[in-house]
Amino acid sequence: xxxxxxxxxxxxxxxxxxxxxxxxxxxxxxxxxxxxxxxxxxxxxxxxxxxxxxxxxxxxxxxxxxxxxxxxxxxxxxxxxxxxxxxxxxxxxxxxxxxxxxxxxxxxxxxxxxxxxxxxxxxxxxxxxxxxxxxxxxxxxxxxxxxxxxxxxxxxxxxxxxxxxxxxxxxxxxxxxxxxxxxxxxxxxxxxxxxxxxxxxxxxxxxxxxxxxxxxxxxxxxxxxxxxxxxxxxxxxxxxxxxxxxxxxxxxxxxxxxxxxxxxxxxxxxxxxxxxxxxxxxxxxxxxxxxxxxx
Amino acid sequence: xxxxxxxxxxxxxxxxxxxxxxxxxxxxxxxxxxxxxxxxxxxxxxxxxxxxxxxxxxxxxxxxxxxxxxxxxxxxxxxxxxxxxxxxxxxxxxxxxxxxxxxxxxxxxxxxxxxxxxxxxxxxxxxxxxxxxxxxxxxxxxxxxxxxxxxxxxxxxxxxxxxxxxxxxxxxxxxxxxxxxxxxxxxxxxxxxxxxxxxxxxxxxxxxxxxxxxxxxxxxxxxxxxxxxxxxxxxxxxxxxxxxxxxxxxxxxxxxxxxxxxxxxxxxxxxxxxxxxxxxxxxxxxxxxxxxxxxxxxxxxxxxxxxxxxxxxxxxxxxxxxxxxxxxxxxxxxxxxxxxxxxxxxxxxxxxxxxxxxxxxxxxxxxxxxxxxxxxxxxxxxxxxxxxxxxxxxxxxxxxxxxxxxxxxxxxxxxxxxxxxxxxxxxxxxxxxxxxxxxxxxxxxxxxxxxxxxxxxxxxxxxxxxxxxxxxxxxxxxxxxxxxxxxxxxxxxxxxxxxxxxxxxxxxxxxxxxxxxxxxxxxxxxxxxxxxxxxxxxxxxx
Numbered sequence: 001x002x003x004x005x006x007x008x009x010x011x012x013x014x015x016x017x018x019x020x021x022x023x024x025x026x027x028x029x030x031x032x033x034x035x036x037x038x039x040x041x042x043x044x045x046x047x048x049x050x051x052x053x054x055x056x057x058x059x060x061x062x063x064x065x066x067x068x069x070x071x072x073x074x075x076x077x078x079x080x081x082x083x084x085x086x087x088x089x090x091x092x093x094x095x096x097x098x099x100x101x102x103x104x105x106x107x108x109x110x111x112x113x114x115x116x117x118x119x120x121x122x123x124x125x126x127x128x129x130x131x132x133x134x135x136x137x138x139x140x141x142x143x144x145x146x147x148x149x150x151x152x153x154x155x156x157x158x159x160x161x162x163x164x165x166x167x168x169x170x171x172x173x174x175x176x177x178x179x180x181x182x183x184x185x186x187x188x189x190x191x192x193x194x195x196x197x198x199x200x201x202x203x204x205x206x207x208x209x210x211x212x213x214x215x216x217x218x219x220x221x222x223x224x225x226x227x228x229x230x231x232x233x234x235x236x237x238x239x240x241x242x243x244x245x246x247x248x249x250x251x252x253x254x255x256x257x258x259x260x261x262x263x264x265x266x267x268x269x270x271x272x273x274x275x276x277x278x279x280x281x282x283x284x285x286x287x288x289x290x291x292x293x294x295x
Numbered sequence: 296x297x298x299x300x301x302x303x304x305x306x307x308x309x310x311x312x313x314x315x316x317x318x319x320x321x322x323x324x325x326x327x328x329x330x331x332x333x334x335x336x337x338x339x340x341x342x343x344x345x346x347x348x349x350x351x352x353x354x355x356x357x358x359x360x361x362x363x364x365x366x367x368x369x370x371x372x373x374x375x376x377x378x379x380x381x382x383x384x385x386x387x388x389x390x391x392x393x394x395x396x397x398x399x400x401x402x403x404x405x406x407x408x409x410x411x412x413x414x415x416x417x418x419x420x421x422x423x424x425x426x427x428x429x430x431x432x433x434x435x436x437x438x439x440x441x442x443x444x445x446x447x448x449x450x451x452x453x454x455x456x457x458x459x460x461x462x463x464x465x466x467x468x469x470x471x472x473x474x475x476x477x478x479x480x481x482x483x484x485x486x487x488x489x490x491x492x493x494x495x496x497x498x499x500x501x502x503x504x505x506x507x508x509x510x511x512x513x514x515x516x517x518x519x520x521x522x523x524x525x526x527x528x529x530x531x532x533x534x535x536x537x538x539x540x541x542x543x544x545x546x547x548x549x550x551x552x553x554x555x556x557x558x559x560x561x562x563x564x565x566x567x568x569x570x571x572x573x574x575x576x577x578x579x580x581x582x583x584x585x586x587x588x589x590x591x592x593x594x595x596x597x598x599x600x601x602x603x604x605x606x607x608x609x610x611x612x613x614x615x616x617x618x619x620x621x622x623x624x625x626x627x628x629x630x631x632x633x634x635x636x637x638x639x640x641x642x643x644x645x646x647x648x649x650x651x652x653x654x655x656x657x658x659x660x661x662x663x664x665x666x667x668x669x670x671x672x673x674x675x676x677x678x679x680x681x682x683x684x685x686x687x688x689x690x691x692x693x694x695x696x697x698x699x700x701x702x703x704x705x706x707x708x709x710x711x712x713x714x715x716x717x718x719x720x721x722x723x724x725x726x727x728x729x730x731x732x733x734x735x736x737x738x739x740x741x742x743x744x745x746x747x748x749x750x751x752x753x754x755x756x757x758x759x760x761x762x763x764x765x766x767x768x769x770x771x772x773x774x775x776x777x778x779x780x781x782x783x784x785x786x787x788x789x790x791x792x793x794x795x796x797x798x799x800x801x802x803x804x805x806x807x808x809x810x811x812x813x814x815x816x817x818x819x820x821x822x823x824x825x826x827x828x829x830x831x832x833x834x835x836x837x
Contacts, residue, residue: 061703066622080567081622081699154716236690241714242699254548255567255692 026288033284036277043274047093054087059242067260077262079252081242088244089266095245096274099160099229100222106164107225108218111171112211118172119179120198120206130176133169141166142228149237156245159238163228167221174217178210185209212289220282223275230271246271338820342836343538344560346829347550351511351543354494357477358430361438363739364541366476370828371516371539373479373499376404376423376458377470380528383640383825385470388526389418389480389500390458399465399780400448406456409523412482413504420452425483427460443472445777465778467785468744474826475741502534502832514541529822529832536836547692560818560836561829564811566625566693578813581823584638587739588631589624589808590697592686594801597763598732600667600682607800609661611651613708614701620806623697627811631804633793634746638807638825641743641789650797650804658708667709675709683711687726688735689719697805698735726761734761741826743789747773750796762801769795 027033046053056062061082068078076085118129136144141163148162182188183206191201230247232238239245241252246267253263352365357373360366378388387393390404410418427450430440445466451459462469472478485498497505502525503516515538522533542558544550547565551572554562564572564580573580592614594601601607616630629637633646651657667675667682675682686701688694695716702712717725726734738745738759747754751773754760772795776788796802812829814821817837822830 059703061622061700081696236716236718240716241695242702252692252695254546255565257548258551259567259571 023288027284030284033280036280036284039273039277040281043093043270043277044097046090047097050091050094054084054090056084056087058083058087058091058244060084067256067263069260070262076266077260079249079263080256080260083242085249085262085266088249089246089270091244092246092249092267092270093274095156095239095243096226096230096271099156099163099245100226100278102160103164103167103225103229104218104221106161107167107171107221108214110165111168112175112207112214114168114172115175115177115214116179116202116206116210119176119210120183120202126176129172133172136166136169137173139166141170141224142231145228145232146235146237149232154237154240156233156239156243159229159232163225163232166228167225170221171214171217175210175214178213179206182206182209216282216286216289219285220279223278223282226278227271227275338535338833338835339837340535340537340835342536343540344536344818344831344834344836345540345542345558346561347542347544347553347559347563349545349547349550352514355497355505355508355514356494357479357481357497357499358435358437358440359494360440360477366439367828368514368516368541369476369479369499370501371503371831372497372501372505373476373481374410374501375476375478376406376473376480378526379474379824379826380526381822381824381830385474386527389423400462402460402462402469403453404458404460406458407524408456410500411521412485412498412500413519414482414485414488414498416482416484418480418500419455420458422483423458423480424450424452425486426480429481429483429486430478439475440477443475443478445469445472465780467777467780468742471742472744503539506538511543513543515539516541525832529830534832534834535820536831536834539831554813554815557815560815561821562813564813566627566808569625569627569811572813578815579818579821581812581814581821582809583823583825583827584629584636585739585808585810586636586638586741586827587737587745587807588634588636588802588804589628589737590694590805591631591634591736592701592733592803592805593736593761594733595729595731595761595763596799596801597729600677600684601732603665604800605661605665606667608651609658609665609708610705610710611800611803612654612658612661613710614704614803614805615653616805618704619697619700622700624693624806624808628806628808631807632797633804634749634796634802635743635789635793636807639740639743639745641786643786643790643793645790646793646797649794651800655708662708669709673709674711681711682709683713684732685713685715686733686735687722687731688714688716689722690716693808694735694737701805727756729756729761729763731761736761739827744777746789746792746796747777750792750801764799764801766799769799 062078062084063082065074065078066082067080068074070077074084074086076089078084079088114129114133118126144166145162148165149158152158152162188201188205191205229238230245230250233245233247234251236251239248241248249267250264253260253267256263348364350362350364352360352368353362354360355365355368357365357369374389376388376390377385377393380386389407389410391407393402393404395402406418406420406423412418416422427444427447429435430437431444431447435441445468446463448461448463451461453459479499482498486493489496495508502519502522504519506515506517508514517538518533518536520533523531525531544553550559550562551565551568553559572578594607596602620626620628620630632650633643635642662675666677668677670676670681686698688698698714702714705712725731748759750760750762750764750769752760752765752770755763755765769792772788772792776785776792779785779788810827812823819835819837820833822833824830
């Protein structure tokens, strides 16, 4: 026994990343993805530098500037209370970005923990955890999020928690699947054979090898999360006034569709662009990391 | 003539006021849109009137309902013992006549003998007795109808068509309450036969009878061909239209679109579309001031910081109501001053002058007196705590807009107001429990007795007393208003109640909206009732 090294085989360290030149070459073949990345980068800049870029305070009611169409002083017009739509859309980027990151953070962490535990230990642990997940998966995500929100009460923070929790089952199932295949690997067997503890095996061998499909899922998931959170705010369950959340802005604009097209158009456009871009990037990342699709 | 009277107010574009010429033209146009009085046009039978509602009724049982739309529908499905004409006078309905004893305790009603329920059973004294007793029975758990009849000691069928109601004590709102559609007489036979299903297939005596209810879609009433009479302000006999259909459409923008496509005959116009629809000059538009205060801010006097009357008064001086009205409601209404609007009997005109006005100086002085001083960030502080509170409100567009204006106005005084929206049912439960510091509310009611629901301490935790103010003086005033049967003295008591509520700053009344109804050009003979509904008996379709 003592002759066998306690260091696991080097297989573990092989990352699922390609040489950067290949990535760039692949990217050139997908111009749409480049556009998507650019759009995302733009919105990230908007989000990070919102207070610097927004011409007005997004919640300030500008006297005598109610329902102004787009003009030089208000490029995207003003809303029914006299607030600058451009400033609200810019600050909305900040909120949506936070929603995307927080919700997916929750889903990723909880989903991975549950999935890995279920996949690694199997048996009763797997049975119980996955049975719960299957039940939750039976509900459409937005319905589940609404049910959770109904318990927590409407607010942006609660909406983020609800959207995050409602996404957990999807992540748990993916994590469990990949964990099952990793668990059967020889290096895990080997590690166990030399008496490595469960905690160490999980942290050093299982987690690094099962995580990439979950991360891919998360990239596409950010878009879905933003969309669902916007939907919840549209229904009045998420962001509370005067928060410039895009879904809430749409909801507020719906009674002005006939009189002030700009109120709904620009936040709607922002949601569309960000979600489509995130989906395109997510797809591309999946193709890149999925060995079966490699050329 | 009745039709002309009913056109309570012809709406003239507000923008048009700028130029006399334009306003004259629009007045002429509006006049052209007035439907001709019935004597000039021959009503045609048949057709279907499409109405629309944002909410779906909880039940169509008038004695078990808590939703406003059911009350509206019962105007068409049922009849009450007495009713009000278009001027608000009490006139006979199912009761041909009525008398009251000198002590105000015994009311005797002589019923019509030619009325049948939609199920064919006869309306007689026994049926009226059974119907009222059902409304009062504890097992009916009536949210509204039961309390309408007041302190009833006994209902007697004194003859085939004579009913006597004995009260335990004088009850001033009694006559008015009897005109409430939820006090309609229901068929005891149908109640017996249908049991719990009565609420999905109600049976009354009205000009229309129930036909079908498709959940989340529509409710259909058909003409009652056996309707041989009618209240004096409309023609006797069955209505002209074959059917009325109530479409259920939660989204107001969708309602407007459907109306403009011609799918709906009548539309309660959302404030955002009033001017545009007026501008098309295609539709007849009726308007009347809502019977109730459309929006007020109410304080929970048992919780910090509004347990201090100086703080409540300061807030009432810090809000500039006209901006809230102009932006929140697009100016389609009037600023409110007290707990009653001018459209409800009992309103005291002096309240406009009496109520606190926008006065930044007074607001600041009162806040300082109460110990709130500006902190480094401009937010008021007291004992190291910032002045911030949560305003509970419902997802109603005009309320949300108004809340954001109030929020900005209070911010200028260093008061942080957070807005928290709840679905209406949840909101009411939270307000009853008293977990709110302050809330936005509104109401619609036909009589000043509404003050009992809002302010009497017996309604804390159960009714609408969301200020949670347990004040024996206010209670005594309200009790006196209900006992006093002399109308002149009642007016004085209501004046005192309005002044007292303003003195205590339980509310900051914000606005009362004007309701707008748009009617398709093919709809003839439309009248609005002062109690806020469309009279359908004389209505016909071209």
